[in-house]
Amino acid sequence: MRTYRNPVLPGFHPDPSVCRVGEDYYLVCSSFEYFPGVPIFHSRDLVHWRQIGNVLDRPSQLRLPPEALASRGIYAPTIRHHDGLFYVITTNMSGDERRNFLVTAERPEGPWSDPVWIDLPGVDPDLAWEQDGTCWCSTSGTRLSRIDPATGEVLEGPVRMWSGTGGRYPEAPHFYRIGEWWYLLLSEGGTERAHAISVARARSPRGPYEPAPGNPILTHRGTDRRIQSTGHADLVSAPDGTWWMIMLAVRARGFSPEFQVLGRETFLAPVTWEDGWPVVGPVEDEHPAPAAWHPLPPPPVRDDFDGPVLAPGWISLRDRPEGAWSLSERPGRLTLHATGPTLDRPGHTFVGRRQQHHDCRFSARLDPGAARAGLTLRLDEAHHYDIEVYQGEASAIARIGPLRQVVARCPVPPGPLTLFIDVRTTGILPPTVTAAGQVDAGPLGVGPHGPDTVSLGVETGERVVLAELDGRYLSTEVATGFTGRVAGMYVTEGDAAFDWFDYEGRDGAAE
Numbered sequence: 096m097r098t099y100r101n102p103v104l105p106g107f108h109p110d111p112s113v114c115r116v117g118e119d120y121y122l123v124c125s126s127f128e129y130f131p132g133v134p135i136f137h138s139r140d141l142v143h144w145r146q147i148g149n150v151l152d153r154p155s156q157l158r159l160p161p162e163a164l165a166s167r168g169i170y171a172p173t174i175r176h177h178d179g180l181f182y183v184i185t186t187n188m189s190g191d192e193r194r195n196f197l198v199t200a201e202r203p204e205g206p207w208s209d210p211v212w213i214d215l216p217g218v219d220p221d222l223a224w225e226q227d228g229t230c231w232c233s234t235s236g237t238r239l240s241r242i243d244p245a246t247g248e249v250l251e252g253p254v255r256m257w258s259g260t261g262g263r264y265p266e267a268p269h270f271y272r273i274g275e276w277w278y279l280l281l282s283e284g285g286t287e288r289a290h291a292i293s294v295a296r297a298r299s300p301r302g303p304y305e306p307a308p309g310n311p312i313l314t315h316r317g318t319d320r321r322i323q324s325t326g327h328a329d330l331v332s333a334p335d336g337t338w339w340m341i342m343l344a345v346r347a348r349g350f351s352p353e354f355q356v357l358g359r360e361t362f363l364a365p366v367t368w369e370d371g372w373p374v375v376g377p378v379e380d381e382h383p384a385p386a387a388w389h390p391l392p393p394p395p396v397r398d399d400f401d402g403p404v405l406a407p408g409w410i411s412l413r414d415r416p417e418g419a420w421s422l423s424e425r426p427g428r429l430t431l432h433a434t435g436p437t438l439d440r441p442g443h444t445f446v447g448r449r450q451q452h453h454d455c456r457f458s459a460r461l462d463p464g465a466a467r468a469g470l471t472l473r474l475d476e477a478h479h480y481d482i483e484v485y486q487g488e489a490s491a492i493a494r495i496g497p498l499r500q501v502v503a504r505c506p507v508p509p510g511p512l513t514l515f516i517d518v519r520t521t522g523i524l525p526p527t528v529t530a531a532g533q534v535d536a537g538p539l540g541v542g543p544h545g546p547d548t549v550s551l552g553v554e555t556g557e558r559v560v561l562a563e564l565d566g567r568y569l570s571t572e573v574a575t576g577f578t579g580r581v582a583g584m585y586v587t588e589g590d591a592a593f594d595w596f597d598y599e600g601r602d603g604a605a606e
C-alpha cells in the first residue's frame with residue numbers, strides 16, 4: 096500500500112487552510128513578520144505541495160512597520176473559492192492594530208487584490224457562503240457575522256456561536272455546509288501542547304449548535320507521541336469522496352521539557368464520518384496515501400540567482416524595500432544593500448528561507464567587498480547565530496536573549512568565499528564555546544532524538560568550523576513566538592553580492 100509521510104509541508108508553515116477547485120488544491124499559511132506574506136501552495140494530491148506565489152506581495156496589501164514585533168504581522172489566513180473567485184481572509188496584527196481584511200484573485204498565482212477591510216473583532220477569520228449568496232465570517236471567540244465580501248461591510252452580528260468544550264482560546268473557526276448541516280470546526284486549548292480540535296453542528300448558521308459527542312475529535316495532549324500540538328485544522332474533500340484534514344503540529348524532540356526548532360508545520364490526516372460526525376487521528380508519521388498521487392521533482396539545492404525575479408520561497412523581514420536588493424545590478428548575483436546596522440533590531444536587509452529539516456546545511460557564496468555581510472540562522476531579533484565577514488575577518492556570533500557574543504574569529508583572504516551553517520541532530524552535544532575558550536557543558540540531557548548542533552564556518556579552500564553551538568537556544572521554548580527557524584543572507588554595512596545559496600535537507604535522527 097502506498098503511504099505518505101508527515102509533515103506534508105515541513106518547516107514553519109502554521110495555521111494551514113486549504114480549498115479544492117476540481118482536482119487542484121490550494122493551501123495558505125501564516126507569515127507573521129515576514130514579507131512577502133501568506134505563501135500559497137498548489138497540489139493535486141494533498142501530499143506534494145509546490146509554492147506558486149505569495150498572496151500579499153506588495154506594500155499596498157501589506158505594510159509591516161519596524162515596530163511590528165516578531166510573531167505579530169499576518170495571522171492565520173483562510174482560503175476559499177466561491178463563484179469563480181479565490182478569497183483569502185486574514186488579520187494584520189502590526190503595532191497596536193488588529194485588522195481583519197480579505198483579498199481576492201481570479202487565479203491563485205495572483206495578482207491578488209488590495210485589501211477589503213472588515214471591522215470585526217478577533218483573529219483567524221473564516222468565510223462561508225449559503226446557497227443564496229449570504230456570506231458568513233466567523234472569527235476567534237467564536238463569533239459569527241454576516242458580511243458583504245465586496246465592501247467588507249458587517250451586515251449582522253457578531254454573535255456568539257459555540258465556544259468549544261471549555262478549553263482556553265476557542266479559535267481557528269472554520270464553518271462548512273456539508274449535506275443538511277452547518278459544521279463548526281474549531282481549536283481550543285491554545286496552540287501549545289494542549290491544542291485540541293472540536294466540532295459542533297447546526298441546521299442553520301444562527302444555531303443552535305450541537306457539540307459532537309466525541310469532542311475533542313483530535314488532540315495529542317498528554318500523550319508520548321512525537322507529533323504534538325495538533326490543532327488549527329481545515330477540512331477538505333477529494334474528488335473521490337474521501338475527506339481529509341490539514342492542521343498544524345510540531346515535531347517534539349528531547350524530553351522534560353521537549354523542544355522544537357522548526358516551528359509549527361503542516362500535517363495531513365484522513366477523515367471518516369460516523370453518525371454524521373468527522374472522525375480523525377491520531378496523526379501518524381505515515382498514513383495510507385490519497386488515491387490521487389502526483390509527486391513533484393525535488394526542489395533544487397541551489398539558487399544561483401540567474402532569474403529575473405526572486406523565487407517565492409525567499410522571505411525578508413517586515414519589508415523588502417526597492418533599493419535594498421537587486422538581481423540586475425550584478426547579473427547572476429543577488430546584491431544586497433544595508434538598510435540597518437544590526438540583526439538585533441528590525442530594519443536590516445535580510446533575504447532568507449525556512450529551515451525544513453532537522454538535519455540540514457545552508458551555504459552561500461559571498462563576495463563581501465567592503466561590506467559587513469553574512470549568513471544567519473534566526474528565530475527572531477534576539478535569537479540568532481551568525482557567520483559574518485568584515486574587513487578580512489570571519490566571525491561566529493551568538494545572540495541569545497539579552498546576550499550577544501562573538502564566539503570565534505579567523506582571518507579570511509580577500510575576495511569571494513563560501514559561508515555555511517550546518518545543523519545536525521547526531522553526535523554529542525558540543526561543549527559551550529566562549530570567547531575565552533571552550534567550557535565543558537557537562538552531561539546535558541538531550542533525549543532520545545539527540546542534540547541540535549549548529550556549526551558556523553567558512554570555506555576558503557579549506558573548511559574551517561568557527562563554532563559549534565547548542566541549537567536549543569534557537570527553539571520556540573527559549574525564544575517563544577509563533578514562527579520557526581529561517582536562515583538567510585544579510586548585510587548590515589555597505590553592499591555585498593551573493594553568487595548562490597544552497598539548502599540541503601537531510602533525513603537525520605530526528606526526522
Ligand code: 6LW
Pocket residue numbers: 109110125170171218219266267285286326327343577
Ligand atoms: C493563531 C491561532 C493559533 O491566530 O495561533 O494555533 C495563532 N493557532 O489560531 C497564531 O498562529
